[in-house]
Amino acid sequence: MNDEPVKGPASYFPSIEKKYGRPISEWQALLRERLPAKHMELVAMLKNDHGMGHGHANALVAHTLSQDKG
Known part of the structure; x- marks a missing residue:
């Protein structure tokens, strides 16, 4: 298990989901x-x-764009 905090763009994901009411996948x-x-x-x-x-x-x-670059 990795206990290090999430860094970079993904660190915003919990607040994006909370504020805008949709999962990141959507x-x-x-x-x-x-x-x-x-x-x-x-x-x-x-x-x-x-x-x-x-x-x-x-x-x-x-x-998203960095994921798609592979």
């Missing part, structure tokens, strides 16, 4: 539906269409 699916959009286009979509703050939107997009 947000990631929403982002992936819009690919191959650019990073900042996806951030803007989350902010404009879903009222997400910049830090949360940026963290979610960064983490």
Whole structure:
């Protein structure tokens, strides 16, 4: 078991789920539906269409895109 705190974009995930009421997997699916959009286009979509703050939107997009790069 790893007791180290989560770092990087994923550290925002608990507060994103709490504040916006959807699991991270749903947000990631929403982002992936819009690919191959650019990073900042996806951030803007989350902010404009879903009222997400910049830090949360940026963290979610960064983490999702890095996962998809493999």
